[in-house]
Amino acid sequence: MKHASDDAVAVRLSGLTVKRGHREVLSGLTLDIAVGKVTGVLGPSGCGKTTLLRSIVGAQANVGGDVRVLGLPAGSRELRTRVAYATQAASVYDDLSVMQNLGFFASALGAPKGDAERVVDLVGLRNEAKQRVESLSGGQRNRVSLAAALLGSPELIVLDEPTVGLDPVLRAELWDLFARLAGEGAALIVSSHVMDEALRCDRLLLLREGEVIADTTPHALLSDTGAPDPESAFLEVIRAHEGGAS
Template identity: 50%
Template sequence: MSHVAVLPPAIEAEGLTVRLRRTEVLHGLGFSVPEGRVTGLLGPSGSGKSTLMRSIMGVQRIAGGTLTVLGRPAGATSLRPEIGYMTQNAAVYNDLTVLDNVRYFAALHGRSRADARESVAAVGLSELEKRKAVDLSGGQFSRVSLACALVGAPKLLVLDEPTVGLDPVLRVDLWERFQSLADRGTTLLVSSHVMEEASRCDSLLLLRDGNLLAQLTPSELRERGRSQDLEQAFLGIIREVEPV
């Protein structure tokens, strides 16, 4: 009899609780994020998405429960070269060119100039590699930040609302690039408050007020929420778990 190896989850939480000062902001979350997939972290502003991502990166103290990342406790020193993180505030130096920004982060990871160029190409900015970041559009600026997160060839890529402020064409382009990365084995956790982006994810974590409402696929969201419109489906789940 043949046996199919079951890969461990890239991220696993059990009873995850986080407090900011004296206020509990994440309430006993339990979920797992599969390897090599795009998992969407969706919910309105203030639902706890950024706090959860900081916890995964190991820069947010956990008050209770467990959080395991790539088989180790979140924040373990050995995880640093294996995780890429793109915050809402782009980590880009205005006075450096596109390529020099990415080369700087490449050097931190022991990567080469060729690796930096490859990451610039991966986000579609090869023709602008000599342009200073200060002269870029908002969408281009965001893509430089993404290239900086990619250049270390992370096993896990955590992206905090990477498409905010981008026009629809650029949003579609970025999501296609995310899927391409997943196809090559990278695990992506991507937060958004735009429900239409849920359809581009392999699986979804739905957050509201620091609670995990559900973990499901886009098709399961439509079925459970009784609507083909993902935003209406999300509202349907809210009504299901928070009856008036």
């Protein structure tokens, strides 16, 4: 029988361990990620953020332990339209326009007619809609990828560093959008190495060398460490973790 609370769980990790090459990149992660919230995966370059996201969307090899997504094993066929993933490198066609790309992905996903129009507005690319992707700036290309990830109505939206290369205004707008989507009931998992973005998340997972060293909220991160900003708070958490580990 299903537990009632399972409906609120988008992702359940049980002892997730990943080896890449000879290295253990993630070491036994056990945690649940809730629906209706923006969960931030924060941490320095190389700490395992992308590997964690790839494991959740079923794109990672050599995964040990168990990863359940919306109650199903990660990567299950049934999850194809229910889970969206935007990678760091924009995965769109250079020789097509923004709208042609979105139209293509919309029909591949079976998204409703008009959905490409909806998402192009969501990511603020209306003026560039007819432009070929190859002529866009890096930040604009990433937004095409993000728009493609928002097609249909995914229940879980996994975004790998979606705000890289964006100006502060656009960044703030996208974080507003993430909060709105979570408010509508989606689960969002957003990675970033910009600690200030931590403040926009409902929950924070701070990752370091493949381990979750803090599972907290922006408010608790600042109040527990007494640090003035998330960057110093993160350093404080690392110091405390290393002190405790030695």
